[in-house]
Amino acid sequence: MSGTGTENQTRSGDGAGRPAAPGSAGSFHAMWRELLPVGRHPGTGGYRRYAWTPADAECRAWFRQQASARGLAYEVDRNGNQWAWAGDPAAGDAVVTGSHLDSVPDGGAFDGPLGVVSAFAALDELRARNVQLTRPLGIVNFGDEEGARFGLACVGSRLTAGRLTREQAHRLTDGDGITLPKAMEAAGYDPDAIGPDPERLARIGAFVELHVEQGRALDVTGDRVGVASAIWPHGRWRFDFRGEANHAGTTRLADRRDPMLPYAETVLAARREARLAGAVATFGKIAVEPNGVNAIPALVRGWLDSRAPEQGTLDTVIEGIEAAAREHAVAHGVGLEVTRESFTPVVEFDHALRDELARILGKEAGLKVPVLGTGAGHDAGILAGAVPTAMLFVRNPTGVSHSPAERAEEDDCVAGVLALADVLEGLACR
Structure with missing residues (x-):
């Protein structure tokens, strides 16, 4: 994390707003330093905090320690998500905040953890202000949000919201052939208990997730904190050539049925289709068999991630990419199978809650708070169909994410803590 002199920094826009309580800024930095080394690869500097691994266990132990240090009631739900409570969640109409602690392969430090650390620091800020909660306040760490190990994002929140069945989850397998149930058992959790948790969701009156922005919209406008409007429709498709x-060395070029060639041409087609439509499309993962340097492949399997502002645009992009892939496969005598592995339609965050966040922050800072969409998926997007949900974004000066280069300035992180504290005070202390 870069930047200096955070304890008296203010929140957003031109810096209007009250300063942080020294304790809340200090607690943020102490937690951040403690969590920073967990799961960090010494060679790449990126994070490998995959679900149900030793690094994940360290993150989970850290979460429980933070809950205990604040005298919060701690629990793990049937799907392995962690919860820390100030007040009795059984009272209902709870305000919940948090995010996730796992990472993509060699991901950055901020995606997910910033929201969890900020949640604890925001509670510290509320206590420093001596405000009294009138609604239960929860902090959550959702499991396996990134999907780095089993290939499906937001497993913990999907299970909770009934967007993923137990049977579907039990079929998930990692790259080493280990199933999700086996991984959970090895980590000390019961895979037969997983499934929808409507009773828990019914207790939540609002969920607010803070996240580092995965883009540069706030940097362009000069704002430290923004409010999310919606998540673009997005999905993942597997192309098997x-x-x-x-x-x-001995097979003539004319005699080859090389699946790497149509795959490569499909990658270029994806870039072209996305550029023409104003969308994004990425082939970021590939598996090759037999994967020998002196062997023509028998199979090239590539995974496509594509997102767009509107459903119709996304459909057009995927249709164009698949048509190009089939054309190139036929030209090279190669078979092709396309499988949609996951899909999330456009998610509009609760308008009333979104507007309330903007009102609270605008009142405190004396500014109009920017409202922006995002192409990234989040646990908040999964929960949006079940509970009123909103998001806050913290400025990312480079826009880089899912990379060791991902970062946010210290004063912007503290601004995010204060914005979250203001929101929680407005929602849970009225």
């Missing part, structure tokens, strides 16, 4: 394995 099947050819014929053969010797790389």
Whole structure:
């Protein structure tokens, strides 16, 4: 984390607003320093905090320690999500905040953890202000949000919201052939208990997730904190190009059925279709069989991630990419199978809650708070169909995310803590 002199920094826009209580800024930095080394790869500097691994266990132990240090009631739900409570959640109409602690392969430090650390620091800020809660306040760490190990994002929140069944979850397998149930058992959790948790969701009156912005919209406008409007529709598709394995040195080019060629041309087609439509499309993962340097592949399997501002635009992009892939596969004598592995339609955050966040922050800072959309998926998007949900974004000066280069300035992080504290005070202390 870069930046200096955070304890008296203010929140958003031109810096209007009250300063942080020294304790809340200090607690943020202490927690951040403690969590920073967990799961960090010494070679890449990125994070490998995958679900149900030792690094994940360290993160979970850290969360429980933070809850205990604040005298919060701690629990783990049937899906392995962690909860810390100030007040009795059974009273209902609770205000919940938090995010996730896992990472993508070699991801950055902020995506997910910033929201969890800020949640605890915001509670410290509320206590420093001596405000009294009138609604239960919860902090949550959702499990396996990134989907780095089992290939499906937001597993913990999907299970809770009934967007993923127990049977579907039990079929998830990692790259080493280990199933989700086996991984959970090895980590000390019961995979047979997982499933929808409507009783828990019924207790939540509002969920607010703070997240580092995955883009540069706030940096362009000069604002430290913004409010989310919606999540773009997005999905993941698997393209299986099947050819014929053969010797790389003795097989004439004319005799080859090389699946790497149509795959490569499909990657270029994805870039072209996305650019023309104003969308994004990325082939970021590939598996090759037999994966030998001197062998023509028998199978090239590529995973496409695509997102767009509107459903119709996304459909057009995917149709264009698949048509190009089939054309190139036929030209090279290669078979092709396309499978949609996951899909999330556009998510409009609760308008009343979104407007209330903007009102609270605008009143405190004396500014018009920016409202912006995002192409990234979040646990908040999964929960949006079940409970009123909103998001806060903290400025990212480079826009880089899912990379070790992801960052946010210290004063912007403290601004995010204060914005979240203001929101929680407005929602849970009225």
